[in-house]
Amino acid sequence: xxxxQMQKQKQLLLSWAAIQFSLLLLLQQAFAGWVIxxxxxxxxxxxxxxxxxxxxISLKLVNLLAGIIAITFFLQLRxxxxxxxxxxxxxxxxxxxxxxxxxxxxxxQLVWVHYFLIACCFILHQxxxxxxxxxxxFAVNLYSHYRLFSPPVSRLNWLQAGRSILIILPLWxxxxxxxxxxxxxxxxxxxxxxxTGLSDTLDPGSIEQLVQDDSLAFRVEFTDTLPPRQQLYWRxxxxxxxxxxxxxxxxxxxxxxxxxxxxxxxxxxxxSLSYRIxxxxxxxxxxxxxxxxxxxxxxxxxxxxxxxxxNKPVSQRLSYQVxxxxxxxxxxxxxxxxxxxxVPPGNPHTxxxxxxxxxxxxxxxxxxxxxxxxxxxxPFYYSLTPPTLGSNxxxxxxFDSRTGFCSHYASASAVIxxxxxxxxxxxxxxxxxxxxPQQGYLAVRQREAHAWVEYLHNGVWQPFDPTAAVxxxxxxxxxxxxxxxxERALLDPGWxxxxxxxxxxxxxxxxxxxxxxxxxxxxxxxxxxxxxxxxRHLPAMAYSAAVLFSIIIVVLLYLRLTQSGTDNxxxxxxxxxxxxxxxxxxxxxSLSVSAFLLQCAKRYPAHDAYLKQLTALYEQALYKEDTxxxxxxxxxxxxxxxxxxxxxxxxxxx
Amino acid sequence: xxxxxLKQRLYQRYWQLISRYLDKRQPPADKVRLVQKLIFxxxxxxxxxxxxxxxxxxxxxxxxxxxxxLLLCYLLLSVFxxxxxxxxxxxxxxxxxxxxxxxxxAGTDTTVTVNLSSDKKHFMLNMNFVRHNETVLLSQPATxxxxxxxxxxxxxxxxPRIKIxxxxxFGLWRAWSYVALAQPYWVYPAPDADKSAxxxxxxxxxxxxxxxxxxxxxxxxAGDSVRxxxxxxxxxxxxxxxxxxQHFSAQAEPSWIVVPALSGDALERALRYxxxxxxxLEQSGSSYGLKLPALTLPQAKGPQHLQRCxxxxxxx
Numbered sequence: 029x030x031x032x033q034m035q036k037q038k039q040l041l042l043s044w045a046a047i048q049f050s051l052l053l054l055l056q057q058a059f060a061g062w063v064i065x066x067x068x069x070x071x072x073x074x075x076x077x078x079x080x081x082x083x084x085i086s087l088k089l090v091n092l093l094a095g096i097i098a099i100t101f102f103l104q105l106r107x108x109x110x111x112x113x114x115x116x117x118x119x120x121x122x123x124x125x126x127x128x129x130x131x132x133x134x135x136x137q138l139v140w141v142h143y144f145l146i147a148c149c150f151i152l153h154q155x156x157x158x159x160x161x162x163x164x165x166f167a168v169n170l171y172s173h174y175r176l177f178s179p180p181v182s183r184l185n186w187l188q189a190g191r192s193i194l195i196i197l198p199l200w201x202x203x204x205x206x207x208x209x210x211x212x213x214x215x216x217x218x219x220x221x222x223x224t225g226l227s228d229t230l231d232p233g234s235i236e237q238l239v240q241d242d243s244l245a246f247r248v249e250f251t252d253t254l255p256p257r258q259q260l261y262w263r264x265x266x267x268x269x270x271x272x273x274x275x276x277x278x279x280x281x282x283x284x285x286x287x288x289x290x291x292x293x294x295x296x297x298x299x300s301l302s303y304r305i306x307x308x309x310x311x312x313x314x315x316x317x318x319x320x321x322x323x324x325x326x327x328x329x330x331x332x333x334x335x336x337x338x339n340k341p342v343s344q345r346l347s348y349q350v351x352x353x354x355x356x357x358x359x360x361x362x363x364x365x366x367x368x369x370x371v372p373p374g375n376p377h378t379x380x381x382x383x384x385x386x387x388x389x390x391x392x393x394x395x396x397x398x399x400x401x402x403x404x405x406x407p408f409y410y411s412l413t414p415p416t417l418g419s420n421x422x423x424x425x426x427f428d429s430r431t432g433f434c435s436h437y438a439s440a441s442a443v444i445x446x447x448x449x450x451x452x453x454x455x456x457x458x459x460x461x462x463x464x465p466q467q468g469y470l471a472v473r474q475r476e477a478h479a480w481v482e483y484l485h486n487g488v489w490q491p492f493d494p495t496a497a498v499x500x501x502x503x504x505x506x507x508x509x510x511x512x513x514x515e516r517a518l519l520d521p522g523w524x525x526x527x528x529x530x531x532x533x534x535x536x537x538x539x540x541x542x543x544x545x546x547x548x549x550x551x552x553x554x555x556x557x558x559x560x561x562x563x564r565h566l567p568a569m570a571y572s573a574a575v576l577f578s579i580i581i582v583v584l585l586y587l588r589l590t591q592s593g594t595d596n597x598x599x600x601x602x603x604x605x606x607x608x609x610x611x612x613x614x615x616x617x618s619l620s621v622s623a624f625l626l627q628c629a630k631r632y633p634a635h636d637a638y639l640k641q642l643t644a645l646y647e648q649a650l651y652k653e654d655t656x657x658x659x660x661x662x663x664x665x666x667x668x669x670x671x672x673x674x675x676x677x678x679x680x681x682x
Numbered sequence: 683x684x685x686x687x688l689k690q691r692l693y694q695r696y697w698q699l700i701s702r703y704l705d706k707r708q709p710p711a712d713k714v715r716l717v718q719k720l721i722f723x724x725x726x727x728x729x730x731x732x733x734x735x736x737x738x739x740x741x742x743x744x745x746x747x748x749x750x751x752l753l754l755c756y757l758l759l760s761v762f763x764x765x766x767x768x769x770x771x772x773x774x775x776x777x778x779x780x781x782x783x784x785x786x787x788a789g790t791d792t793t794v795t796v797n798l799s800s801d802k803k804h805f806m807l808n809m810n811f812v813r814h815n816e817t818v819l820l821s822q823p824a825t826x827x828x829x830x831x832x833x834x835x836x837x838x839x840x841x842p843r844i845k846i847x848x849x850x851x852f853g854l855w856r857a858w859s860y861v862a863l864a865q866p867y868w869v870y871p872a873p874d875a876d877k878s879a880x881x882x883x884x885x886x887x888x889x890x891x892x893x894x895x896x897x898x899x900x901x902x903x904a905g906d907s908v909r910x911x912x913x914x915x916x917x918x919x920x921x922x923x924x925x926x927x928q929h930f931s932a933q934a935e936p937s938w939i940v941v942p943a944l945s946g947d948a949l950e951r952a953l954r955y956x957x958x959x960x961x962x963l964e965q966s967g968s969s970y971g972l973k974l975p976a977l978t979l980p981q982a983k984g985p986q987h988l989q990r991c992x993x994x995x996x997x998x
Binding site (some may be wrong): 180209 | 731744745746747748749751754755756757758760763764767771822850
């Protein structure tokens with residue numbers, strides 16, 4: 029008994045240590061390196077002591093240790109942020125409890141804290157696979173919880189567990205689907221995690237880095253049909269400040285993004301496009317939309333310059349509905365125009381080139397056409413690995429290297445246009461995407477990051493993509509086709525080229541899509557819709573439930589009736605009739621079964637011993653209601669089928 | 683009971699109410715099967731902590747607008763709710779029966795054997811008598827449970843209610859039931875070999891004047907019958923009352939155990955001595971009879987006779 033207890037305790041200690049290790053892994057991005065090291069050391073020590081069958085450390089020492097570590101955590105509070113601090117303290121509490129654990133009943137608090145920490149993992153991770161892993165950790169914790177309150181040796185009762193799961197699952201789903209969903213109660217601390225995607229500055233090299241990242245940026249579902257690829261310019265950032273080397277988002281824009289643009293009722297309805305975007309966590313507020321967004325769901329804002337943003341950094345997948353009018357963005361103010369006419373000093377060749385163009389083509393759209401023609405006809409190259417440029421970067425690019433990526437072309441074009449007196453800015457965002465016809469969504473990955481130009485013409489910002497002139501394949505097909513063979517390898521690390529893995533990855537991505545639409549994207553809107561559907565089908569459901577119910581009742585009644593008819597025959601008699609039915613059919617009504625059997629025994633001396641044994645057992649089972657005898661009777665009948673057969677034949681022949 | 687604190691008094695009052703309610707709901711019976719109306723279920727303290735956890739997770743999930751945290755929260759909620767059913771199932775169907783009246787001597791533990799039967803398996807059952815601290819844990823399905831009662835005064839008592847509780851499987855809900863079994867239990871006088879307690883006079887009878895054969899005089903002690911008072915002596919010496927006592931000893935009347943008509947402390951001492959004698963005689967294998975002031979049990983031997991005699995002693 030004691031050893032069983034020990035065994036159970038060891039098992040549980042190991043499972044808790046495993047849970048804490050996985051929590052450490054899952055929460056690692058919330059912890060600094062030294063924090064992880066401390067936790068790993070503590071856990072390793074505990075594991076060692078479990079294997080050497082030593083008791084836990086004394087409570088006093090653990091408290092002292094935990095106190096010191098907690099104080100260091102507190103001193104680092106500014107750096108870590110409140111959320112991470114909370115996670116650190118919780119995990120510290122759990123680990124300290126595990127270290128000092130002497131009795132199993134003390135482990136209840138441990139299990140409780142584990143539940144909370146496991147839930148916190150979902151703040152940082154929402155990928156389907158990781159979520160499944162977290163659920164697995166949860167299951168282990170639940171099992172250890174069960175073991176705390178179950179007898180030391182018992183095995184899991186699978187039947188009972190299965191039945192409980194059958195009840196829990198529908199209950200769980202029903203609560204999830206129907207329980208009221210509320211808006212957030214208060215502002216919560218967010219994790220300090222490096223943001224991904226486009227940043228507020230556009231270096232010559234920043235997009236090249238981004239396109240080597242194969243991770244998903246967002247997914248789009250279109251209400252109607254997929255628009256042609258050339259129209260899929262997902263605007264995300266406006267770069268309006270240029271210092272001669274890098275482009276930056278203007279400070280005004282950063283503040284103004286909170287304002288909601290007045291609804292443009294004037295936008296023509298026929299050219300509008302409605303779609304839903306599921307954006308991946310980027311830790312940024314900026315979101316994506318096509319052309320001029322007109323209306324959106326309430327969780328995102330439309331700024332006057334046609335950019336979408338959420339009110340707080342996107343720390344988990346965000347789903348929103350937008351409808352866009354496929355017309356260029358309208359000029360907001362005079363100030364905006366002035367902002368986009370400033371040019372930095374330097375780049376004299378570019379300036380000269382711009383003046384020449386201006387003289388040749390006084391109309392702005394003609395000038396842009398000519399510029400595109402210039403890129404198309406002169407030997408310009410599209411490349412992921414452009415040479416480094418000097419101080420006059422635009423000059424060096426336009427007249428010297430002539431090799432660059434979309435950001436180089438966009439940047440150069442915007443500068444030329446500004447020198448020519450046309451307000452122009454660089455737009456950062458994504459172009460194109462991967463269409464999955466079966467699942468019906470467009471996957472836009474970071475590698476689709478792109479930069480292009482908008483110039484002011486007749487009070488609207490006309491888009492102009494110089495890359496389309498240099499490498500039209502980039503726009504019409506994909507980045508891969510626009511790049512030379514040797515540079516494609518940069519995009520694809522070796523394992524990604526395996527077809528099988530590629531397929532698997534695709535399938536996983538589709539699954540992940542459904543996961544994000546149905547699980548992560550389920551919100552009060554979808555809930556309301558579900559309610560409405562339920563309400564609409566209420567009569568039908570009621571009818572079918574009534575029909576089903578009455579069928580069940582009829583079947584039950586039928587079973588009841590038929591059972592009561594046969595139930596009078598005792599079990600022992602039934603058994604005899606099962607094996608000796610034909611022989612017993614010759615029995616005269618006046619004789620009892622046992623009398624008949626004894627008669628047979630007399631008549632067929634070959635079976636005498638067997639029949640007597642049978643009769644004795646039968647009588648015992650019938651009159652004494654002895655279950656043991658009944659079982660023996662069954663055995664006797666089952667094991668002597670040959671003898672029974674001979675007996676039957678003998679009775680039949682006489 | 684003046685020296686009880688308010689809390690204890692309130693507790694007593696509460697128990698009176700509860701037992702009145704329980705007596706109506708489940709009057710004592712020979713065989714009690716735990717059915718729905720006998721099982722009570724409420725969350726344990728850990729269960730309330732669990733509710734707090736669920737509430738915290740709901741807050742966390744709502745504030746972060748995180749469906750996965752909400753899902754986990756609802757999963758815990760459904761586990762919590764289903765546990766009501768599981769806790770109930772672990773109790774229901776259990777049949778308790780006490781076939782034999784328990785017996786024991788005053789001051790020692792009386793072991794009550796309760797037979798358990800069921801067509802299901804029940805785990806982690808805690809059993810104790812109401813208002814007795816000692817509990818028995820049946821972690822595995824069992825057919826009997828032995829519970830101890832400590833009786834301080836001899837007599838025949840009805841079994842107190844048995845409290846049977848279980849927190850299986852997750853310790854979130856406590857299912858419990860108070861079961862009253864219609865079975866008495868006996869507390870016999872504690873055997874005591876102190877013969878002088880019964881008859882001090884017997885030892886110094888030689889010095890005392892013998893008034894009659896088989897009778898001695900002894901100083902009066904509280905509880906001695908007034909009928910045996912030697913009134914003449916009392917008149918002579920009012921400070922030292924003397925009573926006439928029947929002289930009985932194992933030698934004189936080996937197979938008759940006589941308990942004189944006494945009361946109070948003296949009777950208790952006589953009963954304790956008689957109990958000791960009964961046990962000795964039964965052990966030596968001779969037959970014996972019991973003479974009580976009110977009734978006489980004829981001579982016999984065997985465990986049943988012993989039990990009968992002891993029961994009469996307890997009731998005396």
